[in-house]
Amino acid sequence: MKGSIHVRYADGRKETVCAGDVYYWPPGHTVSVDEDYEALEFSPAVEMTEVIAHLNKALGN
Template sequence: MRETIENLPTAIGVEGVTVQGADWGGMMSGHLRMARGVDFAPVLQGLPNDHCQVPHWGYVIEGRIEVVYTDGATETVKAGEVYYWPPGHSVSFPEDTAYVEFSPAKEMVALLGHVKGKMGIE
C-alpha cells in the first residue's frame, strides 16, 4: 500500500501536537504539525544533556522551527528549507508549523516513548 499522510498511524495527537509516522525499512518517516508556542525542551528533560539524541533529516512545509544545540548554537529553519539535526538539539515553534522528517526508527520509537511519558500519554 502506498503511504499517504491520511493513512499514517498517529503516534502523538494532543492539542497543538500531531505526529504521524511509519517505519520505512529502519527509518521512521513522519508528518508533524506543531502549534505556535510548542517547545520540546520540557519533554526532553531526563535525556542526555536534556536534548534530543536522535538525528533527523527533514523539510519544513509551512512555518518555522527554532533549534538550540547543546553547545549553545542556534538556527532557524523556515518553510521551503531542508535540514539535518545531529544528536544534541531541542526545538521550539514560534508559529504554526508543518514538516516532514526522517529519523532512525529504533531511536525515534524510544524518543517518542520518552516524550509520551513526559506528556502523560500512554
Template sequence: MKSGKNKKRISMFIAILMLTFLCEYQLIAQEVVLQTDNVQGETHISKDDFPKGNIINMIHGWGGMTVSINEFKGGTDFTPILQGLKDDLCQVPHWGYLEKGKIRIIDSNNSTKSVVAGEVYYMPPGHTLIVDEDARSIEFSPEKEMKELNTFMENKIAQMQKEK
C-alpha cells in the first residue's frame, strides 16, 4: 500500500514540476532548452547509486538538465558561498522536491518562503538558501548554469578555507 502512495506522490511531483516549468518558462524570459535528443549515459539511476560526497551531488546530460540529490545539515547557510555572484545570489533556477527537513528560500527582495518535507518548490534566479532542519532534496536545474555554479562554489569554498 505504501508503494502505491509513493508512486502517486512521484507522479504528482513530476506533473507539478512540469507545470511549474512550463508556466515559469512563459512568464519570464528565461531560455531553457530541453535537448531531449541529446541525453547521454544512464536515463535512470537509483538514489542509492547517486554520487555522494561532493558540494553538490549531481548528474549532467539529462536533456539539457542536471539532476541533483543532496543532504544538507540544519544550520547550513549558502549566503556566504554565493558572494561574488550577481547580486550575491544564486542565478540558477531550481525545481525540486524536499524529501526531508525544512529549508528557507530568500529572494532578491528578501521575501522568504519556507519549504517542509513532502513539498515541491521552485527557486527562481536570484535566491539564497538556509537549511533550518537536516534536509534531503531532489532538484532539476539547467545543466550549463549548474556546472558554472558548481565551479564557482568549489572555488569559493577553497578560497574561504585558505583564509582560515
C-alpha cells in the first residue's frame, strides 16, 4: 500500500517487495525497512500466533 520492504532468506537470497506487490514469505526470513511501509497482510491464525509469540519473546515483552 505504501513504501517497500527488504527480505533476506536463510539461504542468502534477497528480494524487495514494493507497494501493490503480492507476496509469500516462507519461514526463515528477516525483513528490514528504510522508509515508511504500510501493508495489508493475511496470515493463517495459528501460524501468526506463533510468530507474534516469538517476536514478543525476542523483544522481551
